Amino acid sequence: MIVILKQNSPQKKVSELIDKFHSMGVSTNVNLGHYDTVIALIGDTSKVDMDSILANEIVDTVKRVSEPYKAANRKFHSEDTIVEVGNAKIGEGYFNVIAGPCSVESEEQIIEVAEAVKKSGATLLRGGAFKPRTSPYSFQGLHGEGIRLLLEAKKATGLPIVTEIMGIEHIDLFADVDVIQVGARNMQNFQLLKELGKSDKPILLKRGLANTIEEFLMSAEYIMASGNNNVILCERGIRTFETIVRNTLDITAVPLLKKLSHLPIIIDPSHASGVAWLVEPLSKTAVAAGADGLIIEVHNNPECALCDGDQSLTPANFDKLMTNLKKRAEFEGKKM
Numbered sequence: 001m002i003v004i005l006k007q008n009s010p011q012k013k014v015s016e017l018i019d020k021f022h023s024m025g026v027s028t029n030v031n032l033g034h035y036d037t038v039i040a041l042i043g044d045t046s047k048v049d050m051d052s053i054l055a056n057e058i059v060d061t062v063k064r065v066s067e068p069y070k071a072a073n074r075k076f077h078s079e080d081t082i083v084e085v086g087n088a089k090i091g092e093g094y095f096n097v098i099a100g101p102c103s104v105e106s107e108e109q110i111i112e113v114a115e116a117v118k119k120s121g122a123t124l125l126r127g128g129a130f131k132p133r134t135s136p137y138s139f140q141g142l143h144g145e146g147i148r149l150l151l152e153a154k155k156a157t158g159l160p161i162v163t164e165i166m167g168i169e170h171i172d173l174f175a176d177v178d179v180i181q182v183g184a185r186n187m188q189n190f191q192l193l194k195e196l197g198k199s200d201k202p203i204l205l206k207r208g209l210a211n212t213i214e215e216f217l218m219s220a221e222y223i224m225a226s227g228n229n230n231v232i233l234c235e236r237g238i239r240t241f242e243t244i245v246r247n248t249l250d251i252t253a254v255p256l257l258k259k260l261s262h263l264p265i266i267i268d269p270s271h272a273s274g275v276a277w278l279v280e281p282l283s284k285t286a287v288a289a290g291a292d293g294l295i296i297e298v299h300n301n302p303e304c305a306l307c308d309g310d311q312s313l314t315p316a317n318f319d320k321l322m323t324n325l326k327k328r329a330e331f332e333g334k335k336m
C-alpha cells in the first residue's frame, strides 16, 4: 500500500502516522521527495483500513498495490485447492458436473432425476429446498422436506448433495448436506458467510448478480477468515445491458480467478443463459476456459417444472451433453 502525504506536512504528524503504521504490524519505507512524501507500507496490509488512513489530515492519497484478500490469494498459497466431497475431488486437474433440478418438488421427481444424472456421469446432485424467488407468490421450495427428499435421493444413488441456504437460522437442517450453496443474492450476506466459515462443510459460493471479481473473492475471504478453506467458486452470469439472455456469462472470470486464487471455479450455464439450448455451448466454453466443473439444471419434465423449466435440460439432452464434455475434458487433460 502506498500513502502519499500532503505537501508541507508537519514532521511531528508524519512521525505519529509512521508509528501508527508500525503499531498495525506493517513496516514502512519513507521516501522524502522534493514536493511529496511517499510512504510504502510493507507486509500484510489486508487488515489495514484505507479509509481510516485517508481520514488523517496529512494524507493526500492512498493506493493499494496488493489485493485485500489473503487466504483466497494465490500469492500466499500457490498450490491449487482441491475440495473433496465424498469420492469427488473438485479443483484443478478434475472436471466434475453437479446436476439436478432447480427445485426439489417430490420424491419421485428427485429420485428419477438423481438416477438419470448419475448414469450420465454427474458426480453430485443439486436441488433447491429454499428458493430465492423474485416474486413472493412463486414456489418457495419445500424447505426441510426438500432436504429430506434430497437425502433420500442420496441414499438411492450415493450422490453427495448440494443445496442452497438462505438464512443462518436454517443451518441445523443442513447437518447432513454435503455442500452448502450460497446463492448469488446472498454473496454479500456477510453474517451468513461468517457463520458458514465456522463449519467445515464445503461451500459453493456463487458470484453476485452485479459483483466484481474482487468483491467475489472478498466474500470467499469471509468464509476462509472464519476458518473454512473448503470454498468452491461459481460464476453464474452477471447483469449487463443485454436482455435477450437471463444473464451474461463472464467467461473471463475463469482464467482470472485461476490466476488470482487457488480455489476451484465452476460455471453455471443454466442461470447464466436462462435457456436450455444455450447450456451446451456455454458448457463447452467452460471446459475450454479451464473451469473445474459445471452445475447444470436437469428436470425429468421441464414443461411442468415449478421453477426454471425453460433453462432445464431433459435427462436425454443432459446425457448427450455429458458424452460430448467427456471428450473435451480429456482433451484439456482433466479427469472427468
Ligand code: PEP
Pocket: 102, 128, 132, 182, 183, 184, 185, 206, 236, 268, 271
Ligand atoms: C440456483 O442455483 O438455483 C440459484 C438460485 O442460483 P443463483 O443464486 O445463481 O441465481
Ligand code: MN
Pocket: 102, 103, 271, 297, 307, 308
Ligand atoms: Mn434455478
